[in-house]
Amino acid sequence: xxxxxxxxxxxxxxxxxxxxxxxxxxxxxxxxxxxxxxxxxxxxxxxxxxxxxxxxxxxxxxxxxxxxxxxxxxxxxxxxxxxxxxxxxxxxxxxxxxxxxxxxxxxxxxxxxxxxxxxxxxxxxxxxxxxxxxxxxxxxxxxxxxxxxxxxxxxxxxxxxxxxxxxxxxxxxxxxxxxxxxxxxxxxxxxxxxxxxxxxxxxxxxxxxxxxxxxxxxxxxxxxxxxxxxxxxxxxxxxxxxxxxxxxxxxxxxxxxxxxxxxxxxxxxxxxxxxxxxxxxxxxxxxxxxxxxxxxxxxxxxxxxxxxxxxxxxxxxxxxxxxxxxxxxxxxxxxxxxxxxxxxxxxxxxxxxxxxxxxxxxxxxxxxxxxxxxxxxxxxxxxxxxxxxxxxxxxxxxxxxxxxxxxxxxxxxxxxxxxxxxxxxxxxxxxxxxxxxxxxxxxxxxxxxxxxxxxxxxxxxxxxxxxxxxxxxxxxxxxxxxxxxxxxxxxxxxxxxxxxxxxxxxxxxxxxxxxxxxxxxxxxxxxxxxxxxxxxxxxxxxxxxxxxxxxxxxxxxxxxxxxxxxxxxxxxxxxxxxxxxxxxxxxxxxxxxxxxxxxxxxxxxxxxxxxxxxxxxxxxxxxxxxxxxxxxxxxxxxxxxxxxxxxxxxxxxxxxxxxxxxxxxxxxxxxxxxx
Numbered sequence: 001x002x003x004x005x006x007x008x009x010x011x012x013x014x015x016x017x018x019x020x021x022x023x024x025x026x027x028x029x030x031x032x033x034x035x036x037x038x039x040x041x042x043x044x045x046x047x048x049x050x051x052x053x054x055x056x057x058x059x060x061x062x063x064x065x066x067x068x069x070x071x072x073x074x075x076x077x078x079x080x081x082x083x084x085x086x087x088x089x090x091x092x093x094x095x096x097x098x099x100x101x102x103x104x105x106x107x108x109x110x111x112x113x114x115x116x117x118x119x120x121x122x123x124x125x126x127x128x129x130x131x132x133x134x135x136x137x138x139x140x141x142x143x144x145x146x147x148x149x150x151x152x153x154x155x156x157x158x159x160x161x162x163x164x165x166x167x168x169x170x171x172x173x174x175x176x177x178x179x180x181x182x183x184x185x186x187x188x189x190x191x192x193x194x195x196x197x198x199x200x201x202x203x204x205x206x207x208x209x210x211x212x213x214x215x216x217x218x219x220x221x222x223x224x225x226x227x228x229x230x231x232x233x234x235x236x237x238x239x240x241x242x243x244x245x246x247x248x249x250x251x252x253x254x255x256x257x258x259x260x261x262x263x264x265x266x267x268x269x270x271x272x273x274x275x276x277x278x279x280x281x282x283x284x285x286x287x288x289x290x291x292x293x294x295x296x297x298x299x300x301x302x303x304x305x306x307x308x309x310x311x312x313x314x315x316x317x318x319x320x321x322x323x324x325x326x327x328x329x330x331x332x333x334x335x336x337x338x339x340x341x342x343x344x345x346x347x348x349x350x351x352x353x354x355x356x357x358x359x360x361x362x363x364x365x366x367x368x369x370x371x372x373x374x375x376x377x378x379x380x381x382x383x384x385x386x387x388x389x390x391x392x393x394x395x396x397x398x399x400x401x402x403x404x405x406x407x408x409x410x411x412x413x414x415x416x417x418x419x420x421x422x423x424x425x426x427x428x429x430x431x432x433x434x435x436x437x438x439x440x441x442x443x444x445x446x447x448x449x450x451x452x453x454x455x456x457x458x459x460x461x462x463x464x465x466x467x468x469x470x471x472x473x474x475x476x477x478x479x480x481x482x483x484x485x486x487x488x489x490x491x492x493x494x495x496x497x498x499x500x501x502x503x504x505x506x507x508x509x510x511x512x513x514x515x516x517x518x519x520x521x522x523x524x525x526x527x528x529x530x531x532x533x534x535x536x537x538x539x540x541x542x543x544x545x546x547x548x549x550x551x552x553x554x555x556x557x558x559x560x561x562x563x564x565x566x567x568x569x570x571x572x573x574x575x576x577x578x579x580x581x582x583x584x585x586x587x588x589x590x591x592x593x594x595x596x597x598x599x600x601x602x603x604x605x606x607x608x609x610x611x612x613x614x615x616x617x618x619x620x621x622x623x624x625x626x627x628x629x630x631x632x633x634x635x636x637x638x639x640x641x642x643x644x645x646x647x648x649x650x651x652x653x654x655x656x657x658x659x660x661x662x663x664x665x666x667x668x669x670x671x672x673x674x675x
Contacts (some may be wrong), residue, residue, distance in 0.1 A: 222259030
């Protein structure tokens with residue numbers, strides 16, 4: 001019955017007045033009538049309709065309850081189509097089109113997560129937590145990251161570590177990238193114990209999820225500290241617990257650490273394990289093994305590894321050839337060394353600057369100057385950015401330094417701006433590091449006018465001079481006793497918002513005081529106080545003593561008041577000194593009011609930058625290598641839990657009237673005074 005209704009509905013759909021109708025053949029009409037009436041005789045049908053004496057159907061022109069139009073004659077413009085598609089291929093193409101559209105625009109129900117599975121997915125305690133992705137490095141967390149990076153670039157690792165450590169207590173927690181930045185900076189500064197302690201602090205104590213870069217920093221710190229077993233324990237921990245695999249950098253650090261420890265067989269087994277786990281053949285891992293076997297005199301095994309590398313890689317890193325070259329040169333075999341070099345160059349690899357710089361350095365170190373200059377010019381000719389970058393600032397610096405070493409200053413200036421002669425080559429856009437190297441070389445020779453020209457060229461190229469730029473120029477002006485230019489560069493550096501670490505600030509302020517520029521010191525110090533972290537207590541100590549020596553007691557009192565307002569803290573010796581001096585001037589009450597005045601518990605409104613440490617110190621703690629705290633790091637030895645208001649008021653009153661143990665703490669952290 002359902003089939004009959006469907007056929008009747010289909011027959012009603014077509015009428016003679018519809019110009020877009022799809023014609024129905026006579027065979028189809030007869031079949032439909034036969035279904036509706038079993039006594040239908042298809043032999044009585046005509047071309048204009050159908051009629052049977054046993055049914056109620058008449059011709060198409062008569063009174064018929066279901067009018068069926070005759071099929072039209074096919075024409076070239078409107079071909080006869082008995083079905084929806086002209087062929088099976090067209091129908092298949094339509095199905096594929098619909099599937100493609102569903103893939104591009106899935107239905108809404110496909111985008112809705114299953115509530116049951118979603119809740120179980122979140123509440124599953126066995127699912128490993130993944131580290132932050134780069135999308136987390138936005139907004140306030142990006143600002144925190146940039147602040148830590150700026151302190152690292154300024155060389156103030158203690159303040160950078162302090163800011164990063166304190167941020168874990170705030171709502172804006174650091175990302176894994178910020179933690180990795182300060183840990184890597186400690187490793188580069190050869191402060192391996194601090195790097196390991198920071199890893200423990202961030203990732204174990206405060207449960208920030210580490211990524212493979214975090215583990216690599218820890219592994220290389222252990223290896224450089226001759227703790228290879230601890231590095232292997234970290235490697236096994238990655239295999240057992242981490243939701244990711246070790247990277248090629250992991251195996252580079254481990255193989256180098258094992259070879260340095262005299263365990264070359266274990267390093268070879270680790271290489272086999274790396275290849276067995278499906279990692280690609282890394283040229284630098286092979287290079288570590290090759291160098292290890294060469295150092296023990298096993299040239300045959302080194303060649304065997306080199307052949308295996310060439311068999312596994314269509315293109316390998318040329319650093320391996322540089323390793324062979326260096327070994328042959330040291331063995332007094334320059335012919336074999338140059339054969340290895342020409343074999344590499346004959347392969348016509350397009351090598352990145354890092355690889356070619358190693359080859360360039362090897363040639364220069366062993367006196368192959370002609371080949372080195374030829375390689376340098378080939379690199380300039382092959383430099384066609386953005387298609388391919390063949391040189392970087394290290395390449396230029398290497399050749400510039402070679403010219404300065406030979407006393408060819410004019411040639412060094414020419415090399416600095418030299419470009420390739422090939423048709424498609426382009427000049428290298430020098431960065432800040434290249435300008436800094438040129439300025440440093442000129443300052444070493446006392447050529448301050450030429451160095452100033454390169455400084456102006458750096459500023460005119462819309463490149464921002466960094467801390468190293470100003471530090472080099474200021475030290476050079478101090479060496480030539482040029483106080484005016486030194487003062488100008490120092491002021492410009494502070495106005496640019498660059499961090500001046502206490503060691504350099506104290507040195508430069510001391511030189512200015514010797515030249516009678518103590519008031520300029522106060523002006524620059526006031527600008528430095530506008531940004532966190534504040535200047536060190538020893539810096540204030542030097543300037544206050546300089547003001548008192550110049551009988552400028554009012555400025556000294558104002559500077560001491562500024563110290564207390566910014567919670568910089570004071571040392572015992574500084575307190576005794578200013579109390580003694582101002583007592584002789586009859587201003588003891590004024591100084592005591594500044595030193596021991598009761599501050600409001602509500603600080604002045606300013607941008608929040610996180611807590612500045614325990615109330616008894618109120619300054620960034622220093623790392624042990626700079627005479628600060630114990631090697632165990634402050635977070636492992638001192639813990640200040642949240643207390644009630646009573647204990648908070650007790651600590652406040654203790655800070656207002658410092659006790660002897662607090663004064664001892666001041667002396668331990670800040671160091672000896674300038675006196």
